[in-house]
């Protein structure tokens with residue numbers, strides 16, 4: 001046996017033992033939907049191979065990534081019962097709001113039975129009722145704290161509905177997740193679902209599945225989404241998933257991003273009016289953009305997640321704010337949003353921020369850090385929103401980078417760098433690392449632009465707008481952005497590329 005073959009032999013032995021190990025360790029979860037009339041999920045979780053543990057802490061998350069509020073999912077856990085492989089009932093104590101400590105009695109394997117009360121129809125929570133089951137996994141599935149990394153096999157038992165939408169892959173009858181993080185990142189909708197005609201981008205399939213979608217041109221929506229996805233993936237020159245699913249759980253206009261899906265509420269009737277169509281496509285673009293910006297380009301504080309507590313970061317102006325900025329950019333490149341509408345949306349963004357008296361009370365970094373306390377919509381008159389001020393920083397950065405590089409570079413390069421560096425390193429960015437990449441492209445202006453993130457200093461829009469060939473009129477607090485009539489060569493390049 002040569003050294004090379006011996007090494008190969010070792011690799012094979014190692015992979016075989018590894019896969020046996022994985023199977024032996026795999027956690028099985030059964031979720032039963034039959035008590036839909038009582039809004040009760042019945043869950044059974046089987047955890048094997050725990051003999052070496054004397055005690056096992058079982059937890060349920062208290063929040064769901066993407067929605068930065070504690071939602072106290074532990075309050076919905078009912079009738080918890082733990083048994084072992086000999087069918088003995090095991091005792092447990094609750095050590096805090098979301099932890100149940102089990103005395104394992106040297107058992108080989110344990111089964112946890114419990115119910116989840118799921119009455120709230122809300123995108124960040126779980127719901128079960130007459131019309132559908134929306135499994136928000138963080139709100140439904142408990143996890144053994146020590147075995148968050150184990151693979152999971154999930155079955156959904158229900159006698160009522162036939163169709164299921166999720167980003168999880170299937171193996172036989174079971175859905176599989178490589179660990180609890182992937183499971184928590186994969187919402188599941190069960191019901192009488194409609195599936196819109198799917199499309200491919202760069203060989204990857206994209207689906208739109210949902211309930212009560214409304215009356216609209218299905219083909220046109222999917223054509224628009226395809227164009228949007230082509231333009232978004234062109235920025236990053238990558239498409240880092242095997243398939244992607246938009247999961248529409250009912251009427252509304254909210255959403256939470258995942259790595260290969262987004263769960264959203266949606267009213268297709270609104271697509272028939274151009275103004276609201278633009279709003280819906282903005283929002284779908286935003287959710288899609290997130291699978292790059294925040295799921296993969298993420299602040300180090302939010303991932304790996306602490307599912308039990310607040311995960312505070314000062315950089316949601318990037319994760320959320322720049323995802324808002326790119327809504328119009330992407331749709332304009334895709335030929336869906338005209339430059340006139342884009343300029344109008346910029347004007348509105350400036351209006352709503354500049355007319356909020358809280359702009360003198362809270363910094364952008366603090367609006368991110370304290371969102372857990374201030375609430376998803378902030379406190380009126382007291383706080384600002386990173387959804388509003390964040391994209392304004394996006395505007396300044398993009399204009400500055402384009403002007404100083406004669407339009408050779410743009411904010412796209414910052415996003416692309418962040419993506420490739422932290423995807424390779426498989427970790428989140430530190431604030432100083434983010435700022436260093438911004439500085440690489442925005443140069444000397446970085447300090448001033450970042451001062452708008454960390455201080456209350458009024459934004460000097462005119463400086464950046466004038467340099468780029470844009471005009472900003474302010475009539476009694478109503479701002480209007482337009483492209484100047486006379487432009488230098490560089491300004492022509494910039495405005496032509498930015499507003500297509």
Ligand SMILES: [Zn+2]
Nearest residue numbers: 286290320323
């Ligand atoms: Zn968002």
